[in-house]
Amino acid sequence: MDFRISEEHLAVVDSIEKFARKEMLPLAQVLDEKGEFSMPLWRKMGELGYTGLLAGEKYGGSNLGALGTTMALEAAGRAGADQGTLLSWAAHMVISMLNIEHWGNDEQKQKYLPKMASGEWIGAMALTEPNAGSDASSVTTSARLQGNKYILNGTKMFITNGPICDVVVVIARSEAGSKGASGTTAFIVDKTMPGWHSSKKLDKMGLRASPTGELVFDNCEVPVENVLGEVGMGMKGVAFSGVNWERTILAGHFLGGMEFNINECIKYAKGRVQFGRPIASFQTMQHKIVDMAADIEALKLLLYRQAWMIDNNMPCIKETALTKSIMGAMMLRNADEAIQIFGGYGLCKEYPVERFYRDWKLATIGGGTAEVNRDIAARFLFK
Numbered sequence: 001m002d003f004r005i006s007e008e009h010l011a012v013v014d015s016i017e018k019f020a021r022k023e024m025l026p027l028a029q030v031l032d033e034k035g036e037f038s039m040p041l042w043r044k045m046g047e048l049g050y051t052g053l054l055a056g057e058k059y060g061g062s063n064l065g066a067l068g069t070t071m072a073l074e075a076a077g078r079a080g081a082d083q084g085t086l087l088s089w090a091a092h093m094v095i096s097m098l099n100i101e102h103w104g105n106d107e108q109k110q111k112y113l114p115k116m117a118s119g120e121w122i123g124a125m126a127l128t129e130p131n132a133g134s135d136a137s138s139v140t141t142s143a144r145l146q147g148n149k150y151i152l153n154g155t156k157m158f159i160t161n162g163p164i165c166d167v168v169v170v171i172a173r174s175e176a177g178s179k180g181a182s183g184t185t186a187f188i189v190d191k192t193m194p195g196w197h198s199s200k201k202l203d204k205m206g207l208r209a210s211p212t213g214e215l216v217f218d219n220c221e222v223p224v225e226n227v228l229g230e231v232g233m234g235m236k237g238v239a240f241s242g243v244n245w246e247r248t249i250l251a252g253h254f255l256g257g258m259e260f261n262i263n264e265c266i267k268y269a270k271g272r273v274q275f276g277r278p279i280a281s282f283q284t285m286q287h288k289i290v291d292m293a294a295d296i297e298a299l300k301l302l303l304y305r306q307a308w309m310i311d312n313n314m315p316c317i318k319e320t321a322l323t324k325s326i327m328g329a330m331m332l333r334n335a336d337e338a339i340q341i342f343g344g345y346g347l348c349k350e351y352p353v354e355r356f357y358r359d360w361k362l363a364t365i366g367g368g369t370a371e372v373n374r375d376i377a378a379r380f381l382f383k
């Protein structure tokens with residue numbers, strides 16, 4: 001395994017870290033408090049090409065691949081950028097734009113990727129429904145062929161970027177009466193098509209700068225040329241193909257956040273004096289920081305290995321499931337210990353550590369819960 005990336009890609013990662021420290025870190029607390037996605041910040045990221053890291057160069061992207069993009073998001077997290085903004089950024093690139101890059105035909109790529117890579121259009125992916133969460137293959141949103149259009153009806157739930165997206169990859173049931181993953185198709189739905197809207201923005205405990213919402217499709221008219229991939233392969237093709245990417249790259253900014261958090265803890269522990277000594281001189285405090293560092297190193301190796309496997313076209317469902325089954329616990333441990341090191345101040349909003357405690361619960365739920373990922377891993381271990 002070789003975790004080196006090209007000098008050119010490394011330069012992008014470095015520039016993102018500097019940008020995040022200068023432009024994103026100062027906004028982190030206020031965006032969380034207001035529960036607001038910053039469009040001016042997004043536009044700046046677009047101008048610098050950061051919104052298209054995974055798109056091909058011919059579409060205006062930088063083709064950073066899985067490892068480079070994981071490192072880029074990690075760098076932004078390490079610089080202290082707000083985790084909500086990073087989640088929205090990652091979702092735009094990984095679960096929306098990348099699906100079009102992987103499954104789109106030339107016309108679809110020409111039409112959507114340049115706009116998405118430049119950040120002009122924000123992307124989302126809508127799979128989950130109010131009654132289809134972990135059992136995602138049980139989606140009931142219907143897609144009925146009528147002339148040269150599909151008519152979509154149904155509701156999608158918990159959609160990252162739902163309230164702000166211009167284009168969304170939707171998985172719907174195109175074969176009436178079918179069950180499970182079969183009979184589903186992916187569609188590219190954009191804001192010019194009538195019959196869909198974001199009905200409500202969810203008020204979440206964490207990742208508050210990432211707008212999550214419900215999308216309603218009410219006789220939404222989608223031209224047949226907007227079928228993404230093959231008819232009938234929505235789950236089995238498009239949705240399943242993105243799982244490893246999602247479970248790896250989206251975790252990059254979590255890893256970076258853990259690195260930011262430990263640095264804050266070390267700084268604080270050196271400065272906070274109790275019993276006439278910096279608390280960093282107490283062995284129990286040092287051990288907490290060592291445990292945090294061990295989790296960070298372990299998670300880094302797991303994610304880099306997965307990203308490397310993806311870039312080398314190696315299957316890694318078992319690896320991503322195993323990592324996802326423990327990653328949330330590692331992150332929550334990091335957040336918990338950080339607050340403990342900060343003592344009472346750790347509970348206060350003037351310090352960043354409490355935010356991670358709220359932000360990181362998502363990691364045991366989104367993109368496949370820890371329990372479901374244990375089930376997937378068990379299938380490999382017991383086969």
Ligand SMILES: Cc1cc2nc3c(=O)[nH]c(=O)nc-3n(C[C@H](O)[C@H](O)[C@H](O)COP(=O)(O)OP(=O)(O)OC[C@H]3O[C@@H](n4cnc5c(N)ncnc54)[C@H](O)[C@@H]3O)c2cc1C
Binds near residue numbers: 160371372
């Ligand atoms: C902030 C956020 C952003 C999201 N973004 C998106 C997005 O952009 N697009 C999208 O399509 N979806 C998105 N999701 C949805 C996410 O993928 C689902 O929340 C997740 O798959 C779990 O589904 P659920 O919340 O309905 O929980 P449920 O499936 O109802 O699970 C509830 C509990 O039951 C457990 N459980 C369920 N089935 C089993 C089983 N077989 N064995 C053992 N335990 C089980 C679960 O582990 C969990 O603890 C997002 C969710 C959140 C919270």
